[in-house]
Amino acid sequence: MNFIQTRGNDANKPKTVTFSEAILSPIASFGGLYVPQELPELGETFLNKHLHSSYKTLAFDMLSRFEIDIDKEVIEEALSLYDNFDDSKNPVPVVKVKENLYVSELYHGPTRAFKDMALQPFGVVLSSIAQKRNHNYLILAATSGDTGPAALETFKNRANVQVACLYPDGGTSDVQRLQMVTEDAKNLKVIGINGVFDDAQNALKRLLASEDFKSALKEKNISLSAANSVNFGRIIFQIIYHIHSYLELVRQNAVKMGEKVYLNVPSGNFGNALGGYYAWKMGLPVEKIIISSNENNVLTRLIRDGKYDLRESKVVNTTSPAMDILKSSNIERVLFDLFGAERTKELMEDLESKNFYELTSSELATLRECFDADFCNGDEGKKYIKDTFENNGYLMDPHTATCFKAYETCSKPEIISIVYSTAEWTKFSPVIANALTGEVDAQDIVALESISKTAHLEIPAMVKGLFSKPITQSTVIEKEDIEKEILKFL
Ligand SMILES: *Cc1c(COP(=O)(O)O)cnc(C)c1O
Numbered sequence: 001m002n003f004i005q006t007r008g009n010d011a012n013k014p015k016t017v018t019f020s021e022a023i024l025s026p027i028a029s030f031g032g033l034y035v036p037q038e039l040p041e042l043g044e045t046f047l048n049k050h051l052h053s054s055y056k057t058l059a060f061d062m063l064s065r066f067e068i069d070i071d072k073e074v075i076e077e078a079l080s081l082y083d084n085f086d087d088s089k090n091p092v093p094v095v096k097v098k099e100n101l102y103v104s105e106l107y108h109g110p111t112r113a114f115k116d117m118a119l120q121p122f123g124v125v126l127s128s129i130a131q132k133r134n135h136n137y138l139i140l141a142a143t144s145g146d147t148g149p150a151a152l153e154t155f156k157n158r159a160n161v162q163v164a165c166l167y168p169d170g171g172t173s174d175v176q177r178l179q180m181v182t183e184d185a186k187n188l189k190v191i192g193i194n195g196v197f198d199d200a201q202n203a204l205k206r207l208l209a210s211e212d213f214k215s216a217l218k219e220k221n222i223s224l225s226a227a228n229s230v231n232f233g234r235i236i237f238q239i240i241y242h243i244h245s246y247l248e249l250v251r252q253n254a255v256k257m258g259e260k261v262y263l264n265v266p267s268g269n270f271g272n273a274l275g276g277y278y279a280w281k282m283g284l285p286v287e288k289i290i291i292s293s294n295e296n297n298v299l300t301r302l303i304r305d306g307k308y309d310l311r312e313s314k315v316v317n318t319t320s321p322a323m324d325i326l327k328s329s330n331i332e333r334v335l336f337d338l339f340g341a342e343r344t345k346e347l348m349e350d351l352e353s354k355n356f357y358e359l360t361s362s363e364l365a366t367l368r369e370c371f372d373a374d375f376c377n378g379d380e381g382k383k384y385i386k387d388t389f390e391n392n393g394y395l396m397d398p399h400t401a402t403c404f405k406a407y408e409t410c411s412k413p414e415i416i417s418i419v420y421s422t423a424e425w426t427k428f429s430p431v432i433a434n435a436l437t438g439e440v441d442a443q444d445i446v447a448l449e450s451i452s453k454t455a456h457l458e459i460p461a462m463v464k465g466l467f468s469k470p471i472t473q474s475t476v477i478e479k480e481d482i483e484k485e486i487l488k489f490l
Pocket of ligand 1 (some may be wrong): 399
């Protein structure tokens with residue numbers, strides 16, 4: 001299958017590219033993104049066929065339907081990384097929390113957040129393409145705390161790739177920071193920045209677009225790529241778990257095959273939700289996709305009023321920092337799917353020049369047939385964490401908790417909801433400890449112990465071990481020095 005471009009073709013790039021090309025240089029003509037030319041139709045035959053398949057068997061068959069230019073052996077190796085999740089037979093447990101609400105836990109991988117679902121296999125795929133081309137790649141990652149650890153973990157010691165990971169010093173949880181600064185592979189460089197996440201992200205965008213930087217890399221025979229979720233190589237692995245979660249509900253007799261469900265997704269860059277949207281288009285029985293946000297509620301306003309409006313907006317820091325984002329990149333792929341390339345280009349250009357675009361009322365109606373949305377503030381989120389723990393015995397993280405608001409306001413109670421849980425409690429323990437017991441400003445290590453006692457949960461060894469691991473990446477610099485620092489590392 002080939003890939004086409006969300007903003008049309010500018011005649012400087014090929015009209016269609018292969019999967020490998022789309023993931024090596026993910027930015028398409030006019031600054032657009034790559035999307036599959038068509039989606040494979042799976043339908044109920046596929047679902048029935050895989051009712052009792054393992055996660056890997058389901059994943060392998062789904063990926064084969066995309067007919068991508070990656071060898072079968074490479075895909076098998078990539079999927080085998082799910083064997084290292086907590087339960088090698090089932091990397092994504094789906095748990096009943098209350099009547100009609102099931103949580104699909106996407107965080108059982110090595111870095112305890114859902115980024116592992118896509119980045120684990122993606123690392124194998126990207127490195128194998130690089131080896132096949134006998135070429136070296138520098139992967140840039142800017143992180144607010146979950147992408148960085150997952151990218152480092154997947155690329156460490158892999159051939160033909162080096163990673164430079166930028167994080168805001170002081171802007172992540174202790175666990176997130178330790179996950180990065182204790183990585184010691186030779187092909188990884190972790191750089192703390194005196195600044196906020198946006199400074200890291202802006203530096204990354206500047207470097208990706210800089211001809212000077214690229215020619216400096218070229219002298220070293222290195223090309224540049226990025227591991228964020230505009231890369232379709234991540235999205236493709238995020239379709240699978242939506243199908244898996246549905247099949248789990250059928251297996252648990254929670255729904256009959258064919259019965260529609262809500263997918264309720266805590267959203268930031270919209271990669272997770274987009275995976276659900278594609279799964280639906282491929283034949284998964286979905287009633288609607290519900291987009292949950294925090295106080296950075298630009299997606300709620302888009303889906304309710306048809307306006308993407310950043311004119312008055314500023315990112316606010318919340319208790320669910322992985323969703324503190326205003327430009328949600330993957331919405332563009334939905335616009336393309338619903339309204340075509342010409343209109344997508346027009347809307348995205350409006351956003352770039354005016355910080356604003358508006359859908360027509362018929363476009364909004366089309367969007368609302370697929371999506372509904374609400375946002376949840378930090379205090380409401382903490383209340384959902386406490387209440388759900390006390391009433392249902394289920395402990396969740398602050399990102400997952402945002403879904404409980406939209407569950408109440410957007411869904412019909414007789415229809416089953418799948419809420420996606422994107423992080424383990426261990427990654428955001430100070431907020432959770434505060435929600436459960438009221439303690440404030442606890443360090444991660446103190447909060448972890450206190451939650452562990454209150455909730456009778458064990459702290460996983462990989463988290464506990466972080467606190468005694470030697471720190472091997474101690475670089476913290478001013479944002480002006482990023483380029484120099486990366487070139488020094490290479
Ligand atoms: C990245 C992340 C999200 C947002 O996911 P998107 O695919 O960017 O919408 C939500 N929760 C957690 C914990 C994350 O790490």
